[in-house]
Amino acid sequence: MISVLGLDIGSKRIGVAGCDRTGLIATGLTTINNKSFVYVTEQLSQIVRQREATLLVVGLPYTMDGAKxxxxxxxxxxxxxxxxALSLPVTYVDERLTSVEAEQQLIAERRPTVKDKGLIDRRAAAIILQQWLDRSRSEL
Incomplete structure (x- = not known):
């Protein structure tokens, strides 16, 4: 059993994704408005408790040439x-172009994305988490 949260952290919003208990499939859960550190921590701690999360997988936005x-x-x-604040370990995943990929997936599914930036953030978080899940499985 695995419970990991994926985060796409932006200055305005944070996309949150979770995985099924087998660690095979990541799905977008919610989007948290990044209004303050305290607010974000409160919102995430509820999700961590509900899902019994043991790890945060965070997308790290490297520059296109791979620099931080x-x-x-x-x-x-x-x-x-x-x-x-959440007493959880963190690992990072290269998140270059995940928002673009998320938007393209949603367009392919014929879902309107123009107004719903939160939906894109959630999907990007799911892509970040899925990359980590896939890589973790291949390393076993």
């Missing part, structure tokens, strides 16, 4: 505080 830019450092700083 300002945004990646900001995400890491935020994530370190979050992991401490």
């Amino acid at each position: 830019g300002t945004q990646a450092r900001r995400v890491q700083k935020f994530t370190k505080r979050l992991a401490k």
